[in-house]
Amino acid sequence: MSERPAALLSLDNVGISFGGLRAVDRLSFQVGEGEIVGLIGPNGAGKTTVFNLITGVYRPGEGEIRWQSEAITGLPSYRIARHGIMRTFQTIRLFRGMSVLENVIAGQHLRTRQNWVAGLLSTPAQRREERALRQQAHAVLERLDLDGVAQEEATSLPYGLQRRVELARTLAAEPRLLILDEPAAGLNEQESAGLNDTILGIRDSGVTVLLVEHDMNVVMRVTDHIVVLNFGRKIAEGTPAMIRNDPQVIEAYLGVDDDDVGVASEENRP
Numbered sequence: 405m406s407e408r409p410a411a412l413l414s415l416d417n418v419g420i421s422f423g424g425l426r427a428v429d430r431l432s433f434q435v436g437e438g439e440i441v442g443l444i445g446p447n448g449a450g451k452t453t454v455f456n457l458i459t460g461v462y463r464p465g466e467g468e469i470r471w472q473s474e475a476i477t478g479l480p481s482y483r484i485a486r487h488g489i490m491r492t493f494q495t496i497r498l499f500r501g502m503s504v505l506e507n508v509i510a511g512q513h514l515r516t517r518q519n520w521v522a523g524l525l526s527t528p529a530q531r532r533e534e535r536a537l538r539q540q541a542h543a544v545l546e547r548l549d550l551d552g553v554a555q556e557e558a559t560s561l562p563y564g565l566q567r568r569v570e571l572a573r574t575l576a577a578e579p580r581l582l583i584l585d586e587p588a589a590g591l592n593e594q595e596s597a598g599l600n601d602t603i604l605g606i607r608d609s610g611v612t613v614l615l616v617e618h619d620m621n622v623v624m625r626v627t628d629h630i631v632v633l634n635f636g637r638k639i640a641e642g643t644p645a646m647i648r649n650d651p652q653v654i655e656a657y658l659g660v661d662d663d664d665v666g667v668a669s670e671e672n673r674p
């Protein structure tokens with residue numbers, strides 16, 4: 405088995421309960437630098453809760469979360485975002501009345517240094533920074549094949565494109581770890597195939613990816629490593645080839661859709 409790269413993010417025996425419900429239990433896994441790691445599991449398995457633990461929405465009851473060698477357990481979300489850990493959401497959260505380009509520029513403000521005094525005075529330094537930001541926003545739009553709709557009102561675009569704009573907005577903040585929450589949800593077959601290339605392209609540009617996704621065509625094709633949760637516990641982890649043949653994983657998915665786990669037969673792979 406090939407070696408995995410050094411960990412960018414590590415969870416070590418992380419747990420959280422809501423009342424009597426053990427939503428995540430003694431969970432340990434790592435996301436290696438430059439990897440695409442998939443987090444999968446049946447509905448209610450705890451995937452969203454894991455996202456919320458990593459991004460500081462919830463504080464773990466037990467365990468430690470590390471960014472490289474630094475403990476980030478329980479830090480507030482804005483401090484976790486400063487490390488470059490950023491996420492997309494299942495629901496569309498674009499700004500109404502703003503163009504695609506303006507939405508992407510809004511995403512950049514997560515990481516700009518400009519303060520509001522400079523903004524009011526419109527100093528030469530500020531104008532220079534704004535020009536650079538616009539150029540970078542255009543570059544992100546081009547990368548995601550959205551340059552043709554840069555001036556369109558974002559919320560008037562078809563659903564699949566709106567999701568891509570959301571992704572562009574998050575990328576504009578230059579994440580080091582991009583957490584994707586069901587990016588294929590609601591996409592048609594063609595859009596979902598395009599998404600595979602987009603995710604691979606994002607990784608090739610140097611961004612590490614953690615992906616929660618129900619669409620096994622996406623998960624099995626793009627990930628290097630998969631972590632499977634069921635009832636808050638890790639029941640398996642490994643390469644896509646290992647996961648699709650794991651009896652515990654197949655059993656956990658029985659009753660959901662048997663074929664879902666089996667989709668990634670060799671002939672389906674790119």
Ligand SMILES: Nc1ncnc2c1ncn2[C@@H]1O[C@H](COP(=O)(O)OP(=O)(O)OP(=O)(O)O)[C@@H](O)[C@H]1O
Nearest residue numbers: 422425426427445446447448449450451452453454
């Ligand atoms: N804030 C909360 N308060 C109480 N229970 C919660 C809370 N958040 C999640 N849960 C419970 O924790 C369990 C795990 O939920 P979670 O949303 O993380 O699962 P999931 O794997 O993301 O599911 P899905 O695939 O349906 O999105 C569920 O039983 C859920 O009801």
